[in-house]
Amino acid sequence: MKWRYFRQGLFFGMVRLSALIITLVLLGIIAFLFYNGIRAVTWDFLTLPPTDSMTKGGIMPAIVGTLYLTVGAIVVALPLGVVSAIYLTEYAKQGRFMRIIRIGVNCLAGVPSVVFGLFGLGFFVVFLKFGSSILAGALTLGILILPTIIGAAEEALKAVPQTFREASLALGVSKWRTISRIVLPSALPGILTGAILGVGRAAGETAPIMFTAAAFFTAALPKSIFDEVMALPYHIYVLATAGTHIEQTRPLQYGTALVLIALVLGIDLFAIIMRSRVRRKKRW
Amino acid sequence: MTNAKQPLTRRVREIMIRKLFAFFAFLSVLLLGLIVLFLFREGLPLFKQISVSQFLFGSAWYPTYDPPEYGIWPLIVGSLIVTMFACLIAVPFGILSAIYISEIAPARIKEILKSVIELLAGLPSVVLGFFGMVIVAPWLQETFDLPTGLNIVNASLMLAVMAIPTISSISEDALYAVPREFKEAAYALGATKYETIVKVAIPAAFSGISTAVILGMARAIGETMVVLMVAGGAAAIPRGIFDSVRPMTASIAAEMGEAPFQSGHYHALFATGIVLFLITLAFNLIADHISTKYREEGSGTL
Numbered sequence: 001m002k003w004r005y006f007r008q009g010l011f012f013g014m015v016r017l018s019a020l021i022i023t024l025v026l027l028g029i030i031a032f033l034f035y036n037g038i039r040a041v042t043w044d045f046l047t048l049p050p051t052d053s054m055t056k057g058g059i060m061p062a063i064v065g066t067l068y069l070t071v072g073a074i075v076v077a078l079p080l081g082v083v084s085a086i087y088l089t090e091y092a093k094q095g096r097f098m099r100i101i102r103i104g105v106n107c108l109a110g111v112p113s114v115v116f117g118l119f120g121l122g123f124f125v126v127f128l129k130f131g132s133s134i135l136a137g138a139l140t141l142g143i144l145i146l147p148t149i150i151g152a153a154e155e156a157l158k159a160v161p162q163t164f165r166e167a168s169l170a171l172g173v174s175k176w177r178t179i180s181r182i183v184l185p186s187a188l189p190g191i192l193t194g195a196i197l198g199v200g201r202a203a204g205e206t207a208p209i210m211f212t213a214a215a216f217f218t219a220a221l222p223k224s225i226f227d228e229v230m231a232l233p234y235h236i237y238v239l240a241t242a243g244t245h246i247e248q249t250r251p252l253q254y255g256t257a258l259v260l261i262a263l264v265l266g267i268d269l270f271a272i273i274m275r276s277r278v279r280r281k282k283r284w
Numbered sequence: 285m286t287n288a289k290q291p292l293t294r295r296v297r298e299i300m301i302r303k304l305f306a307f308f309a310f311l312s313v314l315l316l317g318l319i320v321l322f323l324f325r326e327g328l329p330l331f332k333q334i335s336v337s338q339f340l341f342g343s344a345w346y347p348t349y350d351p352p353e354y355g356i357w358p359l360i361v362g363s364l365i366v367t368m369f370a371c372l373i374a375v376p377f378g379i380l381s382a383i384y385i386s387e388i389a390p391a392r393i394k395e396i397l398k399s400v401i402e403l404l405a406g407l408p409s410v411v412l413g414f415f416g417m418v419i420v421a422p423w424l425q426e427t428f429d430l431p432t433g434l435n436i437v438n439a440s441l442m443l444a445v446m447a448i449p450t451i452s453s454i455s456e457d458a459l460y461a462v463p464r465e466f467k468e469a470a471y472a473l474g475a476t477k478y479e480t481i482v483k484v485a486i487p488a489a490f491s492g493i494s495t496a497v498i499l500g501m502a503r504a505i506g507e508t509m510v511v512l513m514v515a516g517g518a519a520a521i522p523r524g525i526f527d528s529v530r531p532m533t534a535s536i537a538a539e540m541g542e543a544p545f546q547s548g549h550y551h552a553l554f555a556t557g558i559v560l561f562l563i564t565l566a567f568n569l570i571a572d573h574i575s576t577k578y579r580e581e582g583s584g585t586l
Contacts, residue, residue, distance in 0.1 A: 008478035015388060018380035019397055022452075025445060026404045029415055080308060087309035091302050103572055104313030110499070110568035111319065111561065112506025113409075114533045118557040121540070122322035143315055150312070174294055176301050197406075204408025207508040207533070211540050233410040233509075240414055241513060250418075257411050268406040272399050 030265070033258050040255025054217060054238075055245045059256050061218055065134075065229030066203055066263075068222065069213060072138025073145055073202040078195050080142075081149030085191075088150070089157040090179055109147035113207040116144045120212035135225040137213020144208055145198040152194020156187040189278040193271045200267035204260065206233035216242075232260045323561055327554035329546075330354065339555060345519040345530070347539065347549040354552040356559065358519045362529030363560075365522065366515060367505045369440035370447055374504070375497055377444070378451025382496075385452070386459040387481050398456075405449035413513030416442040421514060428526060434516035436525045442510045451500035458492020459485055491578035495571045502567035506560065508533040532560050 044058055051057035084105075092098040120140030130136040160183050168178040184191075206214075215228035216238055222229050239253045240246065330339065334354055342355020385397050420441060421433030462485050470480040486493070516528020517538065536553050543549040 004476050004479070008476050011478050011482075012388060015380045015384040018377050019384040019389070022377060022381050022404065022448060023397070023400050026400055026407075029407065029412070032415070032419065033411070080311060083305055084309040084312060087302075087305035091305055092309070097306075101309050101313060103569070104310075104316050106572050107565055107568045108312050108316050110502050110506075110564050111316075112508065112533060112564055114506070114508040114536050115319065115323070115557050115561050115564075118326070118536065118540075118554055119319045119322050122326045122554070123318065126326075126545075127322070146312060146315075174298055176298055200406050204406070204410070206408070206410045207537055210537060233408055236410050236414055237509065237513070240417060253414065253418075257414050260408055261411050264406055264408055265403055268403055269399075272402060276395070 030261065033254065033261060036251075037254035037256075037258025040251040041258055045255055046259070049219070050217065053245075055249055055252075059230075059232070059235060059252075059259065061221060062230040062232045062235040062256070063259065064221055065214075065218075065231045066233070066260075068134050068229060069137050069141055069209060069231060070199050070202045072134060072225075073141035074195060074199050076139055076142025077146045077149050077198060081146055081194075081198075082153050082191060084146075084150045085153030085157055086179060086184075089154055090175075090183065105147050105150055108143075109151075113144065113205055116140055116208040117211050119143075120208060125212055131226060132211070132213060132215070132228050133226045134213055134222060134229055137209045137229070137231075138225075140208045140212045141202045141205060144205065145202050148198045148201060149194055152197065153187070153191045156190025156194065157183060159190060160186045189274070193275040193278065196267055196271035196274070200264045200271070203267065204233055204264045206231075206237055209234060232256060232263070236260065319561070323554055323558045327551055327556075327558045330548060330551035330555045333548055339552070340559070343521065345535070347543070347552055352548055354548065354555075356532065356535075356552075356556055358521050359530055359532045359535050359556065360559070361521055362511075362515065362519075363505055363531040363533070365436055365529060366439045366443055366511060366531055367501055369436060369525070370443035370504045371497070371501055373440065373444035374447035374451055374500055378448045378496065378500060379455050379493060381448070381452045382455035382459055382493075383481060383486075386456045387477075387485065398453075401449045401452050404445065405453070407445075409446060409507060409509040410513070412442050412445055413510045416510065416514035424526075430526050432516060432528065434514050435528050436515070436522060439511050439515040439529070439531075442514055443504045443507055446507055446510060447500040447504045450503045451496045454496035454499060455489070455493045458489035458496065461492065462488040491574050495575045498567050498571040498574070502564045502571070505531075505567070506533060506564050508537050512537045532556050536560075 046058060046063065047060050048058035049061050050059065084101075088098065088101065092101070117140065120136055124130045124136035124139050125132055128136075130139075164182050164186060165178055168182045169175070173181070209231055213229060214231045214234035216230075218228060218230055236253060236256045239249050239256065334342075339354055339356060340360070341357050342353065343357050344353040344355045345358055346353040381397070381401070385394055385401075389397060416438050417434070420438050423433065424430060424435070424438055425433035466484050466488055467480050470484045475483070511529075511531045512534040515531055515534055517530050517534065518528035519530040519535070520527075522529050536556055539549065540553050543553055
């Protein structure tokens with residue numbers, strides 16, 4: 001009898017310890033980057049371009065570039081994702097067609113990010129002749145986050161009670177009107193949360209933009225969507241691995257990493273808090 | 285309410301919308317097809333120069349030598365080794381934390397931990413790679429007196445951090461879906477909470493947990509920036525866990541910038557992408573198969 005409870009205590013201890021270690025790993029990484037990066041992050045760092053062959057100065061072009069790429073990605077992925085999710089939850093019947101789409105979305109979600117990069121290079125950059133550009137990068141990132149958006153939008157649509165749809169249809173409202181006037185507005189907060197998580201994902205990705213959009217260094221800000229841009233994740237990679245001044249530019253690397261995780265985790269945290277509020281405030 | 289009574293324009297519009305939406309939903313499948321098409325378009329020309337088995341099992345990766353050698357066996361081994369070690373770490377942590385979240389933790393801690401897992405999943409891989417370079421590498425080098433801290437152990441540790449959230453969140457969903465009655469029945473028979481979890485909840489959620497592990501492995505094998513920055517980059521079969529490796533993803537990411545357009549090297553990197561794509565596709569299809577086949581875990585199935 002005692003052994004049974006001892007074993008339980010031991011197991012629970014292990015389970016708690018693993019949860020604790022995971023939390024400490026996250027906090028440790030954040031704290032470490034914060035501690036080392038905060039000194040580098042000044043107003044000038046955020047608002048000036050790099051100088052002296054990237055050993056001094058700021059990261060403003062990389063911030064702007066990441067902004068363009070993520071906004072572009074979400075402009076591509078959000079409409080497509082929402083429409084796909086509407087089809088899957090509201091229109092599609094269980095059957096082979098739906099099964100194929102389901103497998104397609106799951107497999108797309110599992111494609112490694114570097115393979116998206118290769119695809120973007122082969123299709124957008126070379127075949128469609130966009131060159132290495134914001135357009136090619138944003139489209140590649142958009143496809144990358146599409147499954148995330150579809151998943152989140154589906155979940156939000158499924159959470160709208162069936163009675164809403166039935167009440168509307170019973171009043172003689174057409175199916176499309178029911179969806180656009182009743183179902184979508186109710187699901188909107190959930191869909192937006194998913195979109196924000198997608199933005200966070202897109203902002204932090206490096207491999208898909210390495211061959212499709214990211215530039216080592218640009219002197220000026222991009223003028224059109226056919227220009228190359230600097231991007232925060234790629235900038236970290238470049239500073240930390242390439243060139244002859246790796247040790248000298250450490251503070252810049254820490255600063256850039258801090259800006260990137262502040263941006264990405266800030267976006268994620270915002271989405272998480274918003275989601276739990278939406279769930280609590282539900283009127284149904 | 286029959287369709288016949290609706291005005292014609294409205295019916296036409298409804299049908300058009302349905303067809304249009306079906307097309308956009310199908311776009312994900314088309315995109316997947318397009319990815320395959322373009323990987324093959326840019327990768328297959330390599331096999332005019334060398335055979336598939338020379339490519340897959342050749343032990344020398346010297347793409348810039350003259351004559352070049354495009355054997356990716358060391359890269360495949362590198363990918364598999366870091367993935368395996370990462371999973372050795374990530375699987376226990378992922379599953380145990382899922383058990384804690386779904387079965388044991390009080391509501392408040394549960395909320396916090398779920399957010400922690402989600403934030404961990406959101407950590408950009410380049411940041412983890414950077415962390416591995418500046419913290420883990422020097423530490424490993426000093427502690428074990430190594431020539432370099434950029435090696436299999438470092439890459440596996442960082443990859444584990446990336447795989448834990450995948451494994452944890454999918455396992456947790458699976459455990460959460462186990463019907464209450466199962467656990468209540470176990471309690472009613474006098475089982476302790478531990479016995480209920482290990483002998484009832486985990487077996488009932490087993491298919492979901494296996495899916496989680498497979499998807500975690502797929503995540504690890506496809507991860508690029510971490511292995512690019514901390515695996516060391518040596519394209520040779522490693523002899524110990526402190527040796528450097530060059531996984532497939534790292535090789536693609538590192539060399540694509542320098543490979544001349546449409547050269548043998550360029551095609552070889554795309555062909556490596558095909559191999560990587562097929563491996564992760566297989567993982568995903570297996571996971572999909574398991575989760576569909578065993579989805580009906582209702583009260584009637586046991």
